[in-house]
Amino acid sequence: MKLPAPLAFIARRLPEAPPAFALATALNFVRSRLWPEEDFSWLKGKTVRLAILDLERGATLSFDGARFHAGSAAADVTFGASLEDYLVLMHRQEDPDTLFFQRRLMIEGDTEVGLALKNLLDATDFAPLFDLLPTPLANSLRAH
Amino acid sequence: MTMKLTLGPLLYYWPRQQTLDFYAAAANWPVDVVYLGEVVCGRRHELRDADWLALAEELTTAGKEVVIASQALLESSSDLNGLKRLAEKGGRLEANDLGAVKVARDLGIPFVAGPHLNIYNGQTLDWLAEQGAVRWVPPLEAGKAALAAILAEKTCTVETEVFAHGRLPLAFSARCFTARHYNLKKDSCEFRCLNHPDGLPINTREGQDFLRINGTQTQSAACHSLWGALSQLQGMNLDLLRISPQAHYTGEIVAAFAAALAENTAPADFAQWNPEGLVNGYWHGNAGIKLEEETT
Amino acid sequence: MTRLPQLVCPAGSLPALKAAVDNGADTVYVGFKNATNARNFAGLNFTDAQLAEGIRYAQSKKREVLIAINTYAQAGRVQEWHASIDRAASLGADAVILADLGLLAYAHKTHPDLKLHLSVQGSATNFEAINLAHEAFGIRRAVLPRVLTLPQVEYVINNTPVEIETFGFGSLCVMAEGRCILSSYATGQSPNTHGVCSPAAFVRWDNQGKTMNARLNGILIDRFEDGEPAGYPTLCKGRFAVLGETYYALEEPVSLNVLAILPELIRIGVAAIKVEGRQRSPAYVAEVTRTLRAALDAAGNADFQVKPQWSTALDKVSEGHQQTLGAYSRPWK
Incomplete structure (x- = not known):
């Protein structure tokens, strides 16, 4: 999916904090449901940035050992991809390694944390998440 | 107890006369054990079986213990048959492959469990001793702490020989990287290894010396050396130290180690003998490419 | 009719294991979350609970689960490896894949009913090595390093009672496994x-x-x-x-792909064909398993031909987007 040009124009000018805050809140909310056995010790004190390259925007998150926060510190690891490719990954239409080989997904900084995150998302069963979403949205995600 | 010195198997492919001259000289070097035979590539034939056996006899006469080393990668039926022929006539064997262990065991030959047999714990070493191993060489990446732990764990009685000086044989492949460099197939490689008596250096694109191609074998560019750790080695109840042959100055290196072990002052000129540089990271449990100062 | 080789697929997580089973793997191989297996990557592999569920899932569909404990036990910490073998046995794994001779001896003695496979990390490239492991530890299967030509694989098969497993698809080790540091x-x-x-x-x-x-x-x-x-x-x-x-002084970033020689592998009597990639995603596992299942099922027929859509599917997930027959084909060497 590509944002239509006028929307992309607006997106580039939006502040980053609100989406990062929303993402952190959402992660704290679903964490115990999606990852009941994961203690995230390897993520403690780390800051991760998801850069949306085509919008020159992104979200920075940090994890203090207990909760995710919208981060402002320099990221330990940065992922970079287009919005379209993030959606492709979310829907598991492509393997992250494949996108990396094709230079569509970039990882900079602490590669070990980056790969751990990638492996975690690969291993995640998102079904419990769908139960939390409004039915039409859940159905449309499941369809992928 | 003083450690003995050994001359490891020749890993490179040298012209016949150079090889014969090398071992003629080695007969007079202060090494107790000489390893003979081709470890790397079954296509190398400057010396035939009969030549190796003749060398074995000469060196035995000169008072050396001779061990025939097996290839580290036994692939074809001719590799296996060649090994059996040598094993039947050659006495002691260094097994660098589990198939070579089988050959030695079936023939009832005492063998040296070579550095490529992956002995990382005492149980594995005990099992190999039950099959007839009388000596072992720890994995090249096993450092001081790992070696001490294996020795503490084993229950068998075997001699321990440590790879003490030489470029590290890091990997073996079916593919020949020397042939690949010259755009030749392995089966028609024109024996280009003969032109590179110390292998072919591999540098990074930033010019860092990194690795070394030796036919199907990949080595470290630098020379791994425990020269600075001799006093540590002497406290570890080890039996033998291995010097790995190189095209020049092997005799000088052996002499320096022998003098140092005899606690004589040993003038050593590694800047000239190993201009590729020395490393010792493995001994310290680190990346093998690192060089660490020894604290004695 | 010739018996088809088993299709052995990788799983680094429970979703990947389910993807393999659902897409036609006969066998899935997995590892614990520790240094006992050769894909000890952060965020990858199975807790005991996940593995128990995975084994239940696979065995309920008449598929097998193999547990790779295929690193070398480090002196002073051997207990960690023994504990992993004990857990694999109690979880009901169909076999464990081992490389370390001491661990093979331990497993053979402690769990005489546990099936043992010799890992590719055990570097057994010849029948003498495999037969020694058979005599000493009763191994049922050996995984061959990716260094042998097709005639060499056949020569091994003809000289051993042990089942032979070879690699069929995935990133390629150019070095003999277990002999590379x-x-x-x-x-x-x-x-x-x-x-x-x-x-x-x-x-x-x-x-x-x-x-x-x-x-x-x-x-x-x-x-x-x-x-x-x-x-x-x-x-x-x-x-x-x-x-x-x-x-590329040693090797290009390529993937091994044996589709073209599947009938040959079947003819010489390969017992199992393995897909590399426990570190890859469930999407990869699903794609590759589905494709190799279809190809294997077709490979028993006399008029077998590699279908373009199989090649396209595998091409997409390949490292470096190049595929090779590797050592199976003589020119490669």
Whole structure:
């Protein structure tokens, strides 16, 4: 999916904090449901940035050992991809390694944390998440 | 107890006369054990079986213990048959492959469990001793702490020989990287290894010396050396130290180690003998490419 | 009719295991979350609870689960490896895949009913090695390193009572497995000691403009220009300079793909065909399993031909987007 040009124009000018805050809140909310056995010790004190390259925007998150926060510190690891490719990954239409080989997904900084995150998302069963979403949205995600 | 010195198997492919001259000289070097035979590539034939056996006899006469080393990668039926022929006539064997262990065991030959047999714990070493191993060489990446732990764990009685000086044989492949460099197939490689008596250096694109191609074998560019750790080695109840042959100055290196072990002052000129540089990271449990100062 | 080889697929997580089973794997191989297996990567592999569920899932569909405990037990910590073998036995694994001779001896003695496979990390390239492991430890199967030609594989099969498993698809080790310590030379950690090759903690990708440098512990392994397909900085797949010429000095970043020779592998009596990639995603596992299942099912027929859509599917997930028959084909050597 590509944002239509006028929307992309607006997106580039939006502040980053609100989406990062929303993402952190959402992660704290679903964490115990999606990852009941994961203690995230390897993520403690780390800051991760998801850069949306085509919008020159992104979200920075940090994890203090207990909760995710919208981060402002320099990221330990940065992922970079287009919005379209993030959606492709979310829907598991492509393997992250494949996108990396094709230079569509970039990882900079602490590669070990980056790969751990990638492996975690690969291993995640998102079904419990769908139960939390409004039915039409859940159905449309499941369809992928 | 003083450690003995050994001359490891020749890993490179040298012209016949150079090889014969090398071992003629080695007969007079202060090494107790000489390893003979081709470890790397079954296509190398400057010396035939009969030549190796003749060398074995000469060196035995000169008072050396001779061990025939097996290839580290036994692939074809001719590799296996060649090994059996040598094993039947050659006495002691260094097994660098589990198939070579089988050959030695079936023939009832005492063998040296070579550095490529992956002995990382005492149980594995005990099992190999039950099959007839009388000596072992720890994995090249096993450092001081790992070696001490294996020795503490084993229950068998075997001699321990440590790879003490030489470029590290890091990997073996079916593919020949020397042939690949010259755009030749392995089966028609024109024996280009003969032109590179110390292998072919591999540098990074930033010019860092990194690795070394030796036919199907990949080595470290630098020379791994425990020269600075001799006093540590002497406290570890080890039996033998291995010097790995190189095209020049092997005799000088052996002499320096022998003098140092005899606690004589040993003038050593590694800047000239190993201009590729020395490393010792493995001994310290680190990346093998690192060089660490020894604290004695 | 000739018996088809088993299709053995990788799983680094429960979703990947289910993807393999659902898409036609006969057998799935997995590892514990520790240094006892050769894909000891952060975020990967199975807790006991996940493994129990995975084994239940697979066995309820008449599929098998193999547990790889295929690193070398490090002296002083051997108990960790013994405990993993004990857990594999109590979880009801269909077999364990081992490389370490001491561990093989332990498993054979302690769990006489547990089936043992000799791992590719055991570097058994010849029938003498395999037969010794058979005599001493009763191994049922050996996985061959990716260094043998097809006639050499056949020669092994004809001289051993042990089932032979060969690699069919995935990233390619150009070195004999278990006989390569390039990774620890650069980083201090190797497949033998830590279950990792070119480990992520030492990897840095730095982007300078459109150029991307891939470094391992600071050593420049490769440099990718804008738009050039990238690879993971595995040492043997980097570009280096030899006598002034810069190229993939050891191996290109390629994937092994045996589709074209499946009938040959079946004819010579290969018992199982293995897919590499426990570190890859469920999407990869599903795609590759589905494709190899279809190809294997067709490969028993006299008029077998590789279908273009199979090649396209495998091409897409291949490292470096190149495929090779590897050592099976003589010219490669």
